[in-house]
Amino acid sequence: MRSTRTFSGRRAVVSAALCGALVGVGALAGGCGSEDAVAEDPEVSTQPSEEASAPPRTSGLIVLSAPAEGATVEGSFEASGKANSPEANVPWEIRDSSGEPVLEGHATAEGWMDKLYPWKTTVDVSDLEPGTYVFIARTDDTSDGEGKPAEEVGATITVE
Structure with a gap:
């Protein structure tokens, strides 16, 4: 099990065993095993897209792999992440140029929590x-705003 912590603006990934040892010496006081632990996949960048006008393609809890930013689609396309x-x-929607949802649905990830x-x-x-x-693809917030807020990622697409 790994835990992600932020120290002076820097993120660290710490194993559960190391976490316990570091707490023992005071290096991670209050950090290990807390409810705000964020699981992190080391193969996925959590940095937002470089393009300011495009929605972010990654966040801490969701990544959009497809469609690509600026993709042209027709009929149907595969969305993934x-x-x-x-x-x-994983709820998703398509928004028109005014930002209004015009199509929505959901996907199911292969797991969750860790x-x-x-x-x-x-x-x-x-x-x-x-x-x-x-x-737009997003995480679900089943707590009516009492838990972690939903995060969303997206890509601009052209429908032909």
Whole structure:
């Protein structure tokens, strides 16, 4: 088990055994085993996209692998990524140019709670008018705002 902690703006990944030892010497006082622990997949960057105008493609709990930013789609396309969302539920939506949702659904990740798990779904856009949209995938917040807020990632797409 690994735990991610932030120290002076820097993140550290610490194993449970090392965490216990470090707490014993005061190096991680209050850090190990707390409810705010964030699982981290070392193969996934949690840095947002470089493009300021595009929605972020990664956050701490969800990553969007496909569609690519600026992708042109028609008929249907596969959306995929990794997530750690309650009950493995990954809600998604497509928003029009005014930001209003015009299509929504959900995917199911292969797991949840301890790390980011792969998810994928097929999105049917055949009923949408041609144009520019934003595909958004997010984590679920089943606590009515009392738990961690939902995180979202996205990509601008063009529907033909």
